Amino acid sequence: MHGNVAIDGPAGAGKSTVARLLAQKLGYLYIDTGAMYRALTWKALQLGIDLSDEEKLVSLAVVTTIKLENTAGGTIKVYCDGVDVTAAIRQEKVSNHVSIVARIPGVRRRLVELQRQMAASNRVVMDGRDIGTNVLPEAPYKFFLTASLEERARRRYQELIVSGREVDLETIKEEIRRRDARDSQREVDPLQPAPDAEIIDTTNMGVDEVVSKLVELIKARTKDPLQSSCLR
Known part of the structure; x- marks a missing residue:
């Protein structure tokens, strides 16, 4: 049995950071599914595709190659048709439109197919919004991270400020x-x-605290000696 880990939750709950660090601790492959939807959204915006044209977006998803690469430093690089879009997909324009693209059934079918292929041949930590319910329903370890709207907006605000962008906290809160x-x-x-x-409500928890809690919960649940050894 694969000991895959599914982590879901809303924007700003800390899923990606927690999932990446947890994967490092477990020695698993980290798959950021949100980055895949962001990459497709970025490409659609670059091409000037009308995001209300579902047929065009589904066709785009079918012909687009999206690759995730875990680096030695623990970060993840995202490639869209061979182009490194790791930074580009975090632009505010992409953040504000990715939900529109992600709700299209044909787009989801295509990307879910790719995500399941990745999980079938590796032990993975995968984060997104429907991993435990749809992508990996058989995953033995499922977590739903959440936090207050105010806290999630504050985290996003700090993230953007650090990256050198001028942003307004109330605007971010409304977008989330x-x-x-x-x-x-x-x-x-x-x-x-x-x-x-x-x-797990992460409102008053630091990243390391959340990761430690997930490791404890996984250790408590696992009955596989091999998995137990990698968690020590």
């Missing part, structure tokens, strides 16, 4: 609120915890 609504209300694979997911 809108994204939450889109993600949770979409018809296909809405954002929600899997029935067997452990829900």
Whole structure:
């Protein structure tokens, strides 16, 4: 049995950072599914595709090559058709439009297919918004990270300030609120915890604290001696 780990949650809950660090601790492959949707959104925006044209976006998804590469330093590089878009996909324009692209059924089918292929041949930590409910429903370890809207907006604000951008906290809060609504209300694979997911509120927790908690929960649940050894 693969000991895959599924981590879901809303924007700004710390999923990607926690998932990346957890994968390092476990010696697993980290797969940032959000980065895949961001890469496709970035490409669509670059090409000037109307994001309301679902047929064009599905066709784009089918012919687009998206590759994730874990580096020795623990970070992840994202390539879209061979182009390094790691920084480009974090632009505000991409953040504000990725939910529109991600809710299209045909786009999701294509990217979920790629995600499952990655998980079939590796032990992975995968984060996103429907990993435990749809992409890897059989994963033995499922977590749903959340935090207050205010805290998630504050984290995003600090992240952008550090990167040198001029941003307004209230604007970010409103953008996250809108994204939450889109993600949770979409018809296909809405954002929600899997029935067997452990829900963790990270509002008052640091990243290392969250990672340590997940490791403890995984150790407590695992019955596989091999998995236990890699968690020591």
